[in-house]
Amino acid sequence: MGVLFDQNGGGMGMQWKESYRIGNADVDAQHQGIFALAEVFFKAHGQAEKVACAMRLYQYTREHFAYEEKLMRAMAYPAFAAHVQQHDDLIEQLNGIAQRIRDGNLSANELESFLTDWLLGHIRIYDTKLAAYVAAAGP
Numbered sequence: 001m002g003v004l005f006d007q008n009g010g011g012m013g014m015q016w017k018e019s020y021r022i023g024n025a026d027v028d029a030q031h032q033g034i035f036a037l038a039e040v041f042f043k044a045h046g047q048a049e050k051v052a053c054a055m056r057l058y059q060y061t062r063e064h065f066a067y068e069e070k071l072m073r074a075m076a077y078p079a080f081a082a083h084v085q086q087h088d089d090l091i092e093q094l095n096g097i098a099q100r101i102r103d104g105n106l107s108a109n110e111l112e113s114f115l116t117d118w119l120l121g122h123i124r125i126y127d128t129k130l131a132a133y134v135a136a137a138g139p
Contacts, residue, residue: 016036027068030064031123033064037053038057042112058094065090068127069084077130077133086122086126093118
């Protein structure tokens with residue numbers, strides 16, 4: 001089965017909403033960047049372009065996770081280990097997604113579902129807790 005994306009670049013996508021903000025300007029900007037890269041991915045044409053977009057999304061996500069982990073370490077965030085484990089799990093899933101894209105056996109619905117669950121779930125659960133801790137710690 002081939003990758004089933006809208007060949008005209010429309011129909012699928014993810015849009016950033018203000019309700020996704022967690023209250024940390026740097027992290028919010030990075031989350032917006034991830035959404036923007038996901039949107040570029042959904043608009044990409046052809047297998048090679050989709051693979052390149054997926055790799056950019058993967059790299060940016062790694063950089064974002066590194067930033068969050070540095071922030072958590074500097075603040076002695078008590079849920080550091082659980083949050084990093086979530087990052088590790090997501091990277092492992094992204095590795096699998098990238099392989100399936102390369103192999104041509106990932107449907108658009110599967111990918112959109114993963115990105116939506118991952119982005120919104122991670123932001124709403126883990127990053128919101130981190131933001132509350134950062135806010136409570138003060139400047």
